[in-house]
Amino acid sequence: MNQLSYPILSMIIFLPVLGSLVILITRRSWETVAKWIALATSIGTFLLSLTLFTDFDKTTHKMQFVEKHSWIPNWNINYYLGVDGISVLFVLLSTLTAILCVLISWESITKKVKEFYIAILLTTAFMIGVFCSLDFFLFYLFWEAMLIPMFLIIGVWGGPNRIYAAIKFFLYTLVGSVLMLVGIIVLYFNSGNTFDILTMMTMKYPYTMQMWLFWAFFAAFAVKVPMWPVHTWLPDAHTEAPTAGSVILAAVLIKMGAYGFLRFSLPLLPEASRAMTPVMLTLSVIAIIYGAVICLAQTDLKRLIAYSSVSHMGFVTLGIFALNTQGVEGGILQMLNHGIVTGALFLSVGIVYDRTHTRQIADYGGLATEMPIYSAFFMVFTLSAIGLPATNGFVGEILILLGGFTANKLAGVLACTGIIIGAGYMLWLYQRVFFMEVNPKLHALSDMNIRETITLLPMLILVFWIGVYPNSYLSFLHVSVQHLLERVNAGGGTQELQIAKTILEVIR
Amino acid sequence: MNFPLPDLNPVMPEILMTALALIVLLLDLLIRKKEVVALISMAGTALIGLSLFTSSGITFGGMYISDGYSTFFKIIFFLNVILSILISIKYIAVEKVNYGEYYSLILFSTIGMMIMASASDLIVLYLGLELMALSTYVLAGFIRHRLKSTESALKYFLLGAFSSAFLLYGISIIYGLTGTTDIKAIAAFIAEKGLAGNLALLLSISFFIVAFGFKIAAAPFHMWAPDVYEGAPTSVTAFMSVGPKAAGFAVLGRVFLTAFVAAKVDWALILIPVAILTMAVGNIIALSQTNIKRMLAYSSIAHAGYALLGIITANGEGLASMMNYLMIYAFMNIGAFAVIIMLRSEGFRGEDISDYEGLSKTHPLAAMLMLIFMFSLTGIPPTAGFIGKFYIFMAAINAGYTWLVIVAVIFSAISAYFYLRIVMYMYMRDPKTDVVLTTSFSNGVALGITAVAVLFIGVLPSALLNFAKAAIAGF
Numbered sequence: 001m002n003q004l005s006y007p008i009l010s011m012i013i014f015l016p017v018l019g020s021l022v023i024l025i026t027r028r029s030w031e032t033v034a035k036w037i038a039l040a041t042s043i044g045t046f047l048l049s050l051t052l053f054t055d056f057d058k059t060t061h062k063m064q065f066v067e068k069h070s071w072i073p074n075w076n077i078n079y080y081l082g083v084d085g086i087s088v089l090f091v092l093l094s095t096l097t098a099i100l101c102v103l104i105s106w107e108s109i110t111k112k113v114k115e116f117y118i119a120i121l122l123t124t125a126f127m128i129g130v131f132c133s134l135d136f137f138l139f140y141l142f143w144e145a146m147l148i149p150m151f152l153i154i155g156v157w158g159g160p161n162r163i164y165a166a167i168k169f170f171l172y173t174l175v176g177s178v179l180m181l182v183g184i185i186v187l188y189f190n191s192g193n194t195f196d197i198l199t200m201m202t203m204k205y206p207y208t209m210q211m212w213l214f215w216a217f218f219a220a221f222a223v224k225v226p227m228w229p230v231h232t233w234l235p236d237a238h239t240e241a242p243t244a245g246s247v248i249l250a251a252v253l254i255k256m257g258a259y260g261f262l263r264f265s266l267p268l269l270p271e272a273s274r275a276m277t278p279v280m281l282t283l284s285v286i287a288i289i290y291g292a293v294i295c296l297a298q299t300d301l302k303r304l305i306a307y308s309s310v311s312h313m314g315f316v317t318l319g320i321f322a323l324n325t326q327g328v329e330g331g332i333l334q335m336l337n338h339g340i341v342t343g344a345l346f347l348s349v350g351i352v353y354d355r356t357h358t359r360q361i362a363d364y365g366g367l368a369t370e371m372p373i374y375s376a377f378f379m380v381f382t383l384s385a386i387g388l389p390a391t392n393g394f395v396g397e398i399l400i401l402l403g404g405f406t407a408n409k410l411a412g413v414l415a416c417t418g419i420i421i422g423a424g425y426m427l428w429l430y431q432r433v434f435f436m437e438v439n440p441k442l443h444a445l446s447d448m449n450i451r452e453t454i455t456l457l458p459m460l461i462l463v464f465w466i467g468v469y470p471n472s473y474l475s476f477l478h479v480s481v482q483h484l485l486e487r488v489n490a491g492g493g494t495q496e497l498q499i500a501k502t503i504l505e506v507i508r
Numbered sequence: 509m510n511f512p513l514p515d516l517n518p519v520m521p522e523i524l525m526t527a528l529a530l531i532v533l534l535l536d537l538l539i540r541k542k543e544v545v546a547l548i549s550m551a552g553t554a555l556i557g558l559s560l561f562t563s564s565g566i567t568f569g570g571m572y573i574s575d576g577y578s579t580f581f582k583i584i585f586f587l588n589v590i591l592s593i594l595i596s597i598k599y600i601a602v603e604k605v606n607y608g609e610y611y612s613l614i615l616f617s618t619i620g621m622m623i624m625a626s627a628s629d630l631i632v633l634y635l636g637l638e639l640m641a642l643s644t645y646v647l648a649g650f651i652r653h654r655l656k657s658t659e660s661a662l663k664y665f666l667l668g669a670f671s672s673a674f675l676l677y678g679i680s681i682i683y684g685l686t687g688t689t690d691i692k693a694i695a696a697f698i699a700e701k702g703l704a705g706n707l708a709l710l711l712s713i714s715f716f717i718v719a720f721g722f723k724i725a726a727a728p729f730h731m732w733a734p735d736v737y738e739g740a741p742t743s744v745t746a747f748m749s750v751g752p753k754a755a756g757f758a759v760l761g762r763v764f765l766t767a768f769v770a771a772k773v774d775w776a777l778i779l780i781p782v783a784i785l786t787m788a789v790g791n792i793i794a795l796s797q798t799n800i801k802r803m804l805a806y807s808s809i810a811h812a813g814y815a816l817l818g819i820i821t822a823n824g825e826g827l828a829s830m831m832n833y834l835m836i837y838a839f840m841n842i843g844a845f846a847v848i849i850m851l852r853s854e855g856f857r858g859e860d861i862s863d864y865e866g867l868s869k870t871h872p873l874a875a876m877l878m879l880i881f882m883f884s885l886t887g888i889p890p891t892a893g894f895i896g897k898f899y900i901f902m903a904a905i906n907a908g909y910t911w912l913v914i915v916a917v918i919f920s921a922i923s924a925y926f927y928l929r930i931v932m933y934m935y936m937r938d939p940k941t942d943v944v945l946t947t948s949f950s951n952g953v954a955l956g957i958t959a960v961a962v963l964f965i966g967v968l969p970s971a972l973l974n975f976a977k978a979a980i981a982g983f
Contacts (some may be wrong), residue, residue, distance in 0.1 A: 071970075072968075072970050072973070073970060074970060074973045074974065075973075112869075140889070141894075144888050144889045144894070145888070145889050145890050148888060151931075152935060155935065156935050162936065163932055163936050167925065167928060170924060170928060171921065171924060171925060174888075174921045174924050175918070178917035178918070178920060178921050179914070181901070181917060182901065182905070182910065182913055182914055185898075185901055185905045185913075186905060188902070189906055
């Protein structure tokens with residue numbers, strides 16, 4: 001069903017593509033024009049996507065804003081788009097991130113400006129496509145196509161070790177993806193020759209096949225998340241990418257893995273997902289603790305934040321595979337939170353990197369004296385990353401831990417240690433960078449300008465908005481998550497469902 | 509004595525093509541400007557292409573067949589001729605071998621391929637194969653003042669002759685076994701007598717695999733490919749990597765799925781390791797190449813491995829996916845060669861991968877096109893290469909070869925590394941040498957056609973898929 005009279009999702013996907021084509025035909029020397037076109041396009045896309053926020057019907061789990069056209073009839077492939085409560089927020093996150101990426105790169109990107117903005121806009125379009133696709137083939141197309149611009153963003157505009165990082169990123173992701181492709185084709189033949197995800201979800205697949213498929217999908221999604229032990233591309237990619245690239249990676253791209261689990265693994269392969277819960281919980285807990293401990297040893301700002309992503313995404317997968325309402329809703333909200341906070345942290349690092357051109361923590365110190373506004377912003381994001389109440393991090397983590405405890409007490413307890421270590425490394429980082437003696441190299445550093453403040457402001461607002469009144473976002477999730485869990489827990493696991501429901505009642 | 513004239517309609521494109529090749533050979537004596545000869549060859553090929561759609565049927569007592577299957581392959585051959593000539597015109601002038609025979613040799617070689625695609629008798633098949641091969645040997649050594657070119661021609665000739673001998677041996681065993689060389693009659697005989705597990709038949713099948721494996725450059729019969737691809741003129745390399753390979757697959761499909769269809773369990777057992785080895789050798793050795801033509805030679809070996817999956821599948825869907833793949837491969841591979849050819853200029857070879865350093869800075873358009881072709885060869889959507897692989901994998905999984913597809917996708921992921929390396933050199937390094945591109949209008953046309961085709965098929969593959977499917981309808 002599409003409550004609007006126009007194909008809103010296609011417009012959101014293809015407006016950035018259009019923008020990139022316009023930039024492509026502009027002259028190479030018109031760099032400012034390219035920037036403004038990119039900015040206008042991304043703002044336009046964001047404004048368009050706001051319609052999804054306002055017109056979304058929260059009372060149904062059905063797909064909304066649906067578009068369906070026959071595309072490759074030989075294989076029964078359709079151009080099939082739609083969003084539900086699980087995906088709609090990620091579309092908004094993607095469109096918002098695009099604006100911030102354009103803004104933060106305004107002055108820091110000086111070579112191949114035209115190509116840079118084309119790559120950013122194309123990445124945005126493909127990311128939105130991933131979240132909107134309801135056809136598995138279309139999904140895979142967007143999922144893979146996004147590698148091309150992202151590979152270039154890291155490899156062309158990144159740091160000193162960028163080529164290594166870019167190729168590692170590409171190969172890791174590709175190996176996972178092609179295994180998923182095999183899984184998709186197997187699924188196609190077992191669901192009566194269709195790529196339609198909604199139809200696939202109504203079928204029941206033999207248990208052994210589900211197991212195989214689960215691991216095939218795991219290969220693709222776990223690399224993207226990234227789950228331990230396939231996370232090693234992430235520190236390199238995040239560290240070497242230009243600021244905008246790190247932001248896209250942290251805010252949206254790695255969410256696609258977790259989204260994949262939610263959209264495909266759980267509803268398509270419910271029995272296998274349930275059976276594999278212990279494994280997934282274990283991997284999540286390892287990621288939480290391992291990521292956090294590694295963070296303590298980092299000397300590079302971006303690398304530290306990158307490893308903190310491993311830890312935070314561990315929370316997300318923990319929540320998802322708790323397979324109860326709080327866990328899953330918390331997981332989804334935490335994906336959003338992580339996108340906002342880590343995105344904001346990378347933006348912040350980018351701001352200071354543009355001034356000092358160093359990422360080493362040791363080169364900083366006493367920044368609070370030189371850049372007071374900046375320090376205030378950074379403080380908020382730090383506290384949110386730790387999960388202080390009244391910030392968004394708290395809401396997500398508490399929901400996940402509730403879900404985690406319900407599913408497996410030990411996992412819940414161990415995950416909590418992750419939060420403690422998290423507070424340790426984040427506060428220690430803040431202390432080393434912003435307090436203590438002012439590093440002589442940092443004298444006369446200008447504070448954030450208006451462009452940079454505008455870039456960070458939306459993130460700041462979101463941190464408190466979600467922190468104080470999460471329901472304006474959680475309300476999108478309830479019905480869809482409920483529907484998802486009914487599918488996953490159908491025919492078994494009803495006991496957990498009951499417990500989860502009781503706890504939810506108590507909270508309310 | 510009464511000799512009724514056989515039905516010439518099925519063989520009309522070949523007759524016209526032969527006439528064209530002879531006319532081009534004669535005109536070469538009269539016309540000083542070789543560009544005109546090239547133009548006539550292309551225009552003639554395009555016109556004769558129209559006759560493909562009207563010719564169909566069986567003639568010469570069942571020795572020659574023109575059906576959807578052969579027509580599809582002939583379209584690949586014609587595209588190959590036109591695209592190869594487009595990229596040759598300027599190039600052979602730069603190489604100082606601007607002779608008219610070049611074009612007639614390309615045409616003669618193509619006639620050989622057409623005969624192969626249409627052969628319904630092993631002797632006719634052999635005729636076509638030899639015509640194709642002999643013309644290509646000469647083409648490979650066309651730059652006669654360069655030692656490497658001559659060496660490659662000799663190497664190709666010696667190994668090619670060797671593989672022809674295998675083919676003849678295989679044919680003679682089959683003849684001894686069944687008393688016929690007619691492909692359909694062989695199939696009927698094998699089915700009737702229940703010869704499926706016969707040792708002599710297996711030996712003959714093995715010889716066929718050796719001979720055809722040589723033509724499609726499948727491992728372990730691929731040894732010639734890197735040297736020949738490197739030494740031959742670049743335009744000929746482009747021509748060879750598509751035409752003879754497609755022709756090899758055409759006869760492989762026809763012989764194995766018609767004559768030997770009853771023994772398909774047996775030959776699948778031989779072809780599966782061949783396919784895996786081909787993908788492994790192609791993709792892994794390509795990783796360490798420093799010469800781009802050599803790298804693409806190994807890449808072409810690897811692609812033969814993927815296409816072999818279509819034959820192994822051994823059903824209509826598999827054949828259609830293999831044909832679809834070869835068509836797409838023609839576009840993306842000749843496209844890549846069209847970029848490579850531009851780097852060759854007076855006094856500059858432009859064949860080292862390091863010559864691509866910083867190309868995006870000096871020649872952004874050429875770099876972007878190369879990027880598209882490289883991603884297409886890797887098989888990343890939304891390019892045609894992805895559609896080609898997807899179809900092959902789908903057909904193979906449907907036939908129950910899921911494990912083989914997993915092997916294939918792993919190798920496909922490995923291949924990403926060496927294709928990406930080109931992209932990396934172009935986009936992520938700074939230019940070291942000042943590369944001057946040899947641009948020409950005709951090469952630009954070739955680039956335009958191939959790039960548009962790669963992107964168009966990547967996004968809207970329906971037309972090509974329908975065509976491939978329709979082509980195997982009467983097989």
